[in-house]
Amino acid sequence: MQVYLNGAYVNSEDAKVSVGDRGFVFGDGVYEVTRVVNGKFFRENEHLARLREGLAGLKIHVKDSVLEQIPEISRELIKRNHHTEGEAAVYLQVTRGSAWPRTHTFPDPPVKPTVYLSSSPFTPHTRLHQTGVDAITVSDIRWTRCNLKTVNLLPNTLAKQQAKDAGVNSAIMIRDGVVTESPNANIFGVKNGALYTFPATNYILNGITRQAVLEVAEDLEIPVYFNPIRLDELFDIDELFFSGTTTDIQPVTVIDGKPIGSSQPGPIVKSIQKGYNKLLYT
């Protein structure tokens, strides 16, 4: 497998960054994961726009000429890795770059950012999309700039591992008594035919798939309320589902061992799945 790192395509085993890279010592960087279907990048512009937002949020200055190369690099990468047919995912990470000595403040003058891309084959979780998954509730212990898609991902990895250790698929993160996100997906609830989801504030990542769900809901004339689901309402809702780039639209049918709705994927999530698949695959 080849990856792209700072201007060169190299074998993944040879792709290395300095121990002085601020991605390594501070988690000082942002990332994106983009789905690719038969060589077609899904919502690429949206991912690139969010990348720019994240870089601006962290004040990492990357030349426009570098950012503008990303689509071309991504295509070259999937070509080299034979990911142009079938499904794939392209991972992209940009960090503030490598600097000595290690100081909390940004390198002054700025250093060259580290740009890293990889591609991998992707298998959608089709069976789980049909059966639904189980989850546990956990505290959302993240910082309060969750709108930035940074590589400071420890709370997410710990929550996902906590779910795995509990023998379930994922976690429902709760902050201040309301549902925010899963460790790697947004969350929608369904009640009386309407969608409920946490508003796109600093407490969640405004997912590209989340935004696609909103489009699908509009097409289907399903009302959407940007109100978070309260923990005390969670077990009274009709349906719940995750949305995410590698998650797609994933019904959640059991939380903390208790059924959500009928404990089967419901009619609303099925219609959202159908609409989303149309966007993704055509």
Add this chain to the structure above:
Amino acid sequence: MQVYLNGAYVNSEDAKVSVGDRGFVFGDGVYEVTRVVNGKFFRENEHLARLREGLAGLKIHVKDSVLEQIPEISRELIKRNHHTEGEAAVYLQVTRGSAWPRTHTFPDPPVKPTVYLSSSPFTPHTRLHQTGVDAITVSDIRWTRCNLKTVNLLPNTLAKQQAKDAGVNSAIMIRDGVVTESPNANIFGVKNGALYTFPATNYILNGITRQAVLEVAEDLEIPVYFNPIRLDELFDIDELFFSGTTTDIQPVTVIDGKPIGSSQPGPIVKSIQKGYNKLLYT
């Protein structure tokens, strides 16, 4: 300059980790910084104990035989870098290691952790210890496992940079209306001859220097209250100071442009500095 990386001493320019290292893609690791004076490591056992706590907190399993080598590696490193005389600092970072494909859950079976150490000459901020420094208040936007010394340090770097951009030395982080920490130091307030500091909960890092300050205070019979300083009390206190491995004991004399106490380092911080220097230098 040489650094230690996964079993070898290499030139810092050649010290590289895989782009698959979970330190790079998730900030999935912990670190320590230890002061070295004329080859003597200050509070080394305390740093190593906290390292073990952090590894346990993240469930990163490092063989005892590896951890037990750290003092020897540290000594060899400062020897190679000619840091055995005068002052130096040794940086140590352990990550969960490199794993493909990238998944939030921990690699199963576990991979070999990445162990990285570097040493650098250190110049104490002696003049600032005498004059005091200024700071701004900022929101403490960190996650709620601040007791773990992880490399998920974005909120800290952003706060420190915010201070620099504001033309001041550092930041006083406020969570829920009370003072927690600076981006890289603990905070003590002084009122009527007693110390006030945030208790060692999940909201602060329990600094090694903080613990030394508590010992010095006990020696000097200065009462200590583990009560956080409320923002509304901040400008009525007599003195305020930072404590940290590279900060030492640092008076803060101006916050948000307003004087703290007499706007000069006060008698209590001076006595703490004296006691701390005795611990560090003898």
